[in-house]
Each structure stands twice: as C-alpha cells, then as structure tokens.
Amino acid sequence: MRIVICGGGVIGASIAYFLSRRGVKPIVVERAGIACAASGKSGGFLARHWCDGTPLQQLARHSFDLHAELAEHGSEAWGYRRVTTYGGVGAATAHTRGGTTPNPIDWVSSHLEVGQQLGSTRDTAQVHPALFTAATMRAAEAHGAELRLGTVTGMRQTAGRVTGVEVDGAVIDADAVIIAMGPWSILAAAWLPLPMIYGVKGHSLVFTTGDTIPPEALFLEFEEAGGAVQSPEFFPRPDGTIYVCAISSDSPLPIDPAAVVPDLGAIERLERICAAASPVLAAAKIVARQACFRPIARDGLPLIGRVPGVEGAYIATGHSVWGILNAPATGEALAELILDGAARTIDLAPFDPGRLRPLDPARLRSRRAASAPLKGS
Numbered sequence: 001m002r003i004v005i006c007g008g009g010v011i012g013a014s015i016a017y018f019l020s021r022r023g024v025k026p027i028v029v030e031r032a033g034i035a036c037a038a039s040g041k042s043g044g045f046l047a048r049h050w051c052d053g054t055p056l057q058q059l060a061r062h063s064f065d066l067h068a069e070l071a072e073h074g075s076e077a078w079g080y081r082r083v084t085t086y087g088g089v090g091a092a093t094a095h096t097r098g099g100t101t102p103n104p105i106d107w108v109s110s111h112l113e114v115g116q117q118l119g120s121t122r123d124t125a126q127v128h129p130a131l132f133t134a135a136t137m138r139a140a141e142a143h144g145a146e147l148r149l150g151t152v153t154g155m156r157q158t159a160g161r162v163t164g165v166e167v168d169g170a171v172i173d174a175d176a177v178i179i180a181m182g183p184w185s186i187l188a189a190a191w192l193p194l195p196m197i198y199g200v201k202g203h204s205l206v207f208t209t210g211d212t213i214p215p216e217a218l219f220l221e222f223e224e225a226g227g228a229v230q231s232p233e234f235f236p237r238p239d240g241t242i243y244v245c246a247i248s249s250d251s252p253l254p255i256d257p258a259a260v261v262p263d264l265g266a267i268e269r270l271e272r273i274c275a276a277a278s279p280v281l282a283a284a285k286i287v288a289r290q291a292c293f294r295p296i297a298r299d300g301l302p303l304i305g306r307v308p309g310v311e312g313a314y315i316a317t318g319h320s321v322w323g324i325l326n327a328p329a330t331g332e333a334l335a336e337l338i339l340d341g342a343a344r345t346i347d348l349a350p351f352d353p354g355r356l357r358p359l360d361p362a363r364l365r366s367r368r369a370a371s372a373p374l375k376g377s
C-alpha cells in the first residue's frame with residue numbers, strides 16, 4: 001500500500017513511525033524541515049490525567065503511557081523525564097507574600113506564591129519536542145519510511161478516491177493520503193471536504209541555565225505591569241535549558257511555515273515576565289526567541305480519521321495544546337484505522353472529521369486565488 005503523509009510535525013512523524021512498524025513504507029512530505037513549527041517550538045509537557053472527564057481522556061492517558069514505553073525502548077534520548085508540577089501566582093508589581101510557608105521551588109522570585117502541586121512524577125513528564133519528533137522520524141526511516149522535502153500543493157482524485165498527492169507540481173502516486181500539516185491543514189480544504197482549522201499563535205523563550213533548575217514544571221498566573229494577566233508555563237529541561245511560553249495572539253498564519261515570526265513587542269513582554277518571575281532567568285542567556293501556531297478545530301477537539309466522501313483520504317490535526325502528548329496514540333490509532341479498517345487502541349469516534357460542517361472547497365480556491373491571508377481564530 002502506497003501511503004503519503006503530508007507534514008513532518010510530531011503528528012506526521014508519529015503516524016509514519018507506527019505505519020512503518022507495521023511493515024508499510026510511507027513517504028512523509030515536509031515543506032520546511034522536520035519539527036520546524038509548533039512540534040519543535042512547544043513546551044513538550046505531558047500529563048496523564050489533565051484531560052480526564054473530556055473526550056480526550058482515553059487518548060491522553062494511552063499516549064502518556066506510550067511516551068514512557070517509547071522512551072524506555074527508543075535507541076535515542078529526547079529529554080524524556082518525569083517532573084513534579086506546580087501552580088502559582090505572581091505580578092510584575094511585587095506584593096509581599098502573605099503566608100509564612102516557603103515556596104516549594106527555589107528558582108523563582110520570593111514574591112511569587114507557588115503552592116499548589118498540580119502533578120507528581122507519577123503523572124506528569126516532559127520531552128524535548130524537537131528531539132522527540134526528529135527521533136521518531138528517524139526511527140520510522142529505520143523501518144523503511146522516507147522523508148521528502150517539498151510543498152504539498154494539491155491532491156489527485158479519480159472517481160471519489162485519492163490516487164496521488166501533488167508536490168511542487170509533480171504527482172506522487174498514493175492509495176492513501178494523510179493530511180497532518182498542523183494549522184496548514186486548512187490548505188487541504190481546497191481539495192477535500194474539511195471543516196475550518198485555525199492556527200493560534202504562541203510565543204516562547206529558551207534560556208541556558210546550566211544545571212541550576214531541577215525537574216520542576218511551573219504553571220503561573222502572572223499580572224503584567226499594565227494589568228493584563230498571562231499564563232506563562234516554565235519547563236526546565238535536562239539539557240540545561242529552560243523553556244517558557246505565554247502570550248497568545250490571533251495573528252494571521254503565513255502560508256510558508258518558515259515565515260512565522262514573533263508579534264511586535266511580544267518577546268520583550270515575555271522577557272519582562274521571566275525576569276520578574278525568576279532571578280535565575282533574569283541572569284540567564286536567552287538562546288531562542290520564537291513563535292509558533294497550534295492547530296485547533298472549531299470545537300477544540302482533534303480531527304483524526306477518514307475524510308468523509310473521499311476514499312483513501314485521512315486527516316490528523318487540531319491537537320491544540322496537547323499535540324506532543326497525544327501524538328503517539330494518534331499515530332498508533334491512525335495506522336490501525338488505515339491498515340485494519342478500524343482503530344483498536346483508541347475510540348476515534350469523538351474525533352471523527354465528519355462531525356463538523358465542511359467548508360466549500362470552491363469558495364476557498366477562489367479566496368486563495370485572490371491571495372487572502374489565512375486568518376487565525
């Protein structure tokens with residue numbers, strides 16, 4: 001069976017990995033480089049129970065367990081480790097802390113209130129997302145998958161079924177095609193009946209801190225000097241860096257993933273938040289100032305499954321803030337769906353792409369012809 005996966009983010013790489021483990025040799029077509037977008041610039045935080053009580057529960061729990069298995073048996077290291085996770089509050093204008101209990105973590109400013117333990121090493125963990133995605137793709141290649149750099153520009157269909165993918169104007173023959181282009185999956189709505197997919201922008205910094213920060217993740221509610229409240233997330237990594245993200249925006253998604261840049265002023269705001277939140281960060285060197293878009297569908301749930309009405313067409317996107325966590329279970333379930341006709345490990349019904357009204361492909365094509373920008377939510 002000839003399978004083409006469009007997009008080399010964490011979702012595309014995970015699908016390639018699980019397909020290749022089943023003896024199929026999929027081709028992954030990636031426009032700008034493996035993990036060049038959100039899959040390389042996200043936090044990489046994993047939580048087993050934080051989706052409990054939602055339609056994501058089964059996917060998240062199973063994927064958390066798969067992450068542990070993959071890290072144990074993988075031939076490479078990608079920064080997987082268990083972490084203790086805390087919640088806290090703070091403000092740019094330092095208030096005197098009311099309580100007498102000392103903060104449980106010592107790398108934050110003394111005026112922050114860090115009290116609530118949100119997760120333990122039993123149920124929260126992390127990976128370095130770029131390393132994880134690249135290692136997953138390499139493991140897929142070791143099992144026969146192929147990575148091709150190129151831009152997916154269209155799809156060939158004959159009598160209601162997919163027969164190929166157009167890449168930079170040439171066609172790669174295919175019996176099955178999976179759209180896994182993150183927020184750029186919306187481009188495929190010009191060729192397939194797909195619902196709206198948005199891109200929500202987030203900003204992040206990576207600091208070099210040496211080994212000063214232990215495996216303690218921190219979720220903060222932080223009031224900036226102007227009164228705006230941000231929710232920065234801090235993830236110290238085993239490679240001696242710490243990743244911090246915050247400040248979402250609805251800036252338009254550029255068609256070229258390599259053209260994503262931070263919003264004006266957002267990085268400076270994030271730097272001020274970090275300096276106020278932690279004296280360690282105030283003194284640390286910043287090695288990356290970046291932005292990326294997370295993909296999200298209208299109802300906030302991922303789209304994983306068959307594209308209705310077009311045989312051989314599949315989609316896996318819209319994982320929003322949990323794409324790194326949920327990638328392995330998504331890859332495994334989609335491989336089962338394509339090769340066995342149904343997913344066995346996960347019930348994909350809540351993620352059926354057919355649950356949402358599709359856009360009109362003809363309208364989208366004329367909009368693109370008029371060069372309208374892609375808009376985030």
Ligand SMILES: Cc1cc2nc3c(=O)[nH]c(=O)nc-3n(C[C@H](O)[C@H](O)[C@H](O)COP(=O)(O)OP(=O)(O)OC[C@H]3O[C@@H](n4cnc5c(N)ncnc54)[C@H](O)[C@@H]3O)c2cc1C
Nearest residue numbers: 007009010011031039042043044045152182202323324325
């Ligand atoms: C700031 C931030 C922090 C986050 N933190 C976490 C976290 O801690 N834990 C967690 O689980 N999740 C987190 N996420 C979410 C997670 O990063 C995403 O859900 C996930 O990376 C999406 O992966 P993807 O493969 O669907 O998309 P992407 O990573 O966007 O990959 C899509 C790929 O498709 C390629 N592409 C685009 N157009 C084309 C084309 N025409 N032809 C070929 N290829 C194309 C792109 O170049 C890109 O490589 C975070 C997201 C953000 C924004």
